[in-house]
Amino acid sequence: MRYFEDFPVGTTMRFGAYEVTAEEITEYANQYDPSVLVPGYPGGEGGKAVASGWHVCAMMMHMLCEGFVLKSAGLGAPGIDKLKWLSPVCAGHVLGMETEVMKARRSASRPGIGLVYLRHSIRDQSGEMKLVCENWVMLATREGSAA
Amino acid sequence: MRYFEDFPVGTTMRFGAYEVTAEEITEYANQYDPSVLVPGYPGGEGGKAVASGWHVCAMMMHMLCEGFVLKSAGLGAPGIDKLKWLSPVCAGHVLGMETEVMKARRSASRPGIGLVYLRHSIRDQSGEMKLVCENWVMLATREGSAA
Secondary structure, three states, X not given: OEOHHHOOOOOEEEEEEEXXXXXXXXXXHHHOOHHHHOOOOOOOHHHOOEOOHHHHHHHHHHHHHHHOHHHEOEOOOOEEOEEEEOOOOEOOOEEEEEXXXXXXXXXXXXXXXXXXXXXXXXXXXXXXXXXXXXEEEEEEOHHHHHO | OEOHHHOOOOOEEEEEEEEOOHHHHHHHHHHOOHHHHOOOOOOOHXXXXXXXXXXXXXXXXXXXXXXXXXXXXXXXXXXXXXXXXXXXXXOXXXXXXXXXXXXXXXXXXXXXXXXXXXXXXXXXXXXXXXEXXXXXXXXXXXXXXHO
């Protein structure tokens, strides 16, 4: 288990690979975001399946859980400070992501809790940038956890 | 079909209701965000199923598609400017949302396109605020569409 102290500023983690399929894109779209199925949706030229932006966030969370969240003393995230969808994610893309710790501080009001500000970026196998996202994540401190 | 001109500043739309079930929470969590299944996840006291924050965004998109996106000349959204998860969304909650147009402007560089800055808020049936989210959305203008 890793704690706040294990993620100093500058720490960079790499996760993936996430293979995007037409089946998964369609399933998500039908359930949550049918707008990507409308002919003429940006990136869907020639009938290509394009993933919902929120689906790409879900794929990001899958990679983050596997590589980071489930192995750390995470206490959740209050929200997202910035999120940009930079280019379409389509069937056949294999996504990888990089997460960097930009800031880190101990909570002033809640002892035993630290916060890290993370910058996540997702690229496909050709290196094209798909998404950037920044947010604060709460982690238990090692000393707080030992107390 | 509704265009940029149909969403002046101050326009308020209401969407819903979205009934949250334990089955759907678990299905999403298993596929994308198993962190909500870890015992002790905030809001999950007593074994209650808590939805992933990204799942709540997916539910929001579902409501937005039904009430707004699929009925408008939407051209997508470049990203999210602010997103806050304010309290846990659990099985049994019935979500409704309100979307308000905070700003509206025509694109300076791309004729025929307008941008609206939206503030989305989601509450459960008791009125408890669950999520707020703000972002720019692109819409075709009526005049651009007629051209």
